[in-house]
Amino acid sequence: MIRLFVGVVVGLSALSISAVAADPIEIGIGYLRRAGVKPTLSLVEQPAADDGVAGARLAIEDNNTTGKFLNQHFTLEELRLKEGDDAATAAMTLADRNIAFIIADLPGDALLKAADAVRDRGMVLFNAGAIDDRLREEDCRANVIHVAPTRSMLADALAQYLVWKQWKRWLMVVGSHQEDKLYAEALRRAASRFGAKIVQERVFEDTGGARRTDSGVTLLQRQMPVFTQQAPAYDILVAADESEVFAAYLPYRTWDPRPLAGSAGLVPKSWDAAQDQWGAVQMQNRFLKLNSRHMTALDMQAWTAARMIGEAASRVNSADRRTLLDFLKGADFSVAAFKGQRLTLRPWNLQLRQPILLVDGRMVVSVSPQEGFLHQVSELDTLGVDQPETRCKLH
């Protein structure tokens, strides 16, 4: 009886966090990304050189403020891949430097190479940048947690709103690059899932050329109306142009006066600098103070990844990788990320469930899932590929 009593007291006091003077628990986080940024059509959307990693830096600060009370300390080590550098070698380099987790902003193939290279070292990657569905489906990995939303989640979020708005007839314009085709595929799937109709599809061929010229507007003003004329009756033009070739040129230039969505106009995103609901203003202010610029979706995805690690560390009070990972994958894990509800992981493919914002560049127009799109487990699972359809087998 006495022994039992002692056991209970010890158990309870373990929950209390007293100020301890011992050496702090150190948790190293790596950040892996490519050097250089892709030019955008709009000059104001040109990403900053620290796009993404700036979010991770803020999360490290947040984790360390909390860590002060828990005797935990977080560090961030960044590694940038130059043209021709091997992602696998870079991931191994980070593994050798006592890094527990890697946040990756890499294209799909490079991400898989990095993940496979460090798998036997027990390392886990947080995919903050790649939106390819295949990385969560046929190419899923047990050591990759996906914080970035998928193309199908983004497309479903947009489609739910357009259907709610009764803009069900879409004219779809697709770019000629591989990722444009993948986005178009996700939009087609979304249209058929939620009851929209694609009245016609057109392809916009990328014929090369400079993104900025001194006389660009005059030419575009002739090109874009002609390109969009003689379309069947439609409510909204949906553009699939991830490669930034034409979509941003379409608003106000279509032959018929119609709104735009997809890669221009109303855009689905995990985050936006205009997001101010659910306490987000505090987050935007903290980010602005630290980085002297607005916070992008990629910044938010990296912040969330680093916060997930911090959240797990504070709950299990340990730096042990296995313990942290078990908690992250377990039923008790959730993270708050200024989206109005808790975010959790889909256990079947380690994708973070999240609401998706629909933004127009100045304001948040809506947030999906839309009201009325119901689900037996979580309404967030109305966005993207759901468990019964998944092709992922985690080993």
Place this chain on the structure above:
Amino acid sequence: MWHRCLLTGTVLWLVGNLPAAAFIAYVSNEKSNTVSVIDTDKWAVIKTIKVGQRPRGIEFTRDGKFVMVAVGDDDTIQMIDTGTQEVTDTLPSGPDPELFIQDKAGKILYVANENDNTVTVIDLEKRARMGDVQVGVEPEGMALSPDGRFLINTSETTNMAHFIDTETRQIVANVLVDSRPRFAEFKGDGSELWVSSEIGGTISVIDPAKHVVTTKITFDIPGLRKEAIQPVGISIAADGKTAFIALGPANRVAVVDAASHQVIKYLLVGQRVWHLAFTPDEKWLLVTNGISNDVSVIDVAALKVIKTIQVGELPWGITIGKQ
């Protein structure tokens, strides 16, 4: 028979409308930048006061002469004179004040400043800043132990309740709770501290002497998904027997047996219910419904919602005092 029915009806009607002691409620409307003044005899808004930007935390001073309202986007706390019902003064609150609490004597005010991870200490008489305490990320909820020895602050992203010694202004303990702790409230006898976790969806009941979570209150409403249950405001009756929890987008107030920590009943109120306040006689409980822009009145004895009062846009906080 008919006559008797009518008579009884009239008597009941009279009883239901008998003026209680005259109380007055002040409601902060986050979006309208106003404070609505409600007369609890008439259950009607009798005045709307223009205040600064983004009014949230709101509280009577102990002497009842002022109502303090935190106007976050103006980085200050405004003082509404309850005689003239106009803003007459401001307090040096620190950046982005949200919630605050005053000591028993009404001399010291503690303010949570969301933007710079601090709690600001203010001398209410001199209207002067006495100092700061560094806490976790996004401080919000504030409570004082009934004996005045400990100040509690909850930090929303750090997910902790910080125990601050009011003498030394040092943190003496930190208790981890579920995600996004919003509000803290002591039982009147100081035996328990309750902390609501908006995203976690729970109330942590903390033993203030041992600094440990002894139990967690959870909520299960048939037909509602778990994510929609987001507890924020807590009001515990003075006798410590019953507590009321505002459940945010679940549009309900949970009635909890404060001894057994079991939910007794869910009361349907307006949309996104945030904060609540008793009338001083604890006959009524008023709750703010952010999205439906109204205040629900709950009959505390009957556990029934009896009235809805339209106020400004996005009502947030509420405080009730004597007229």
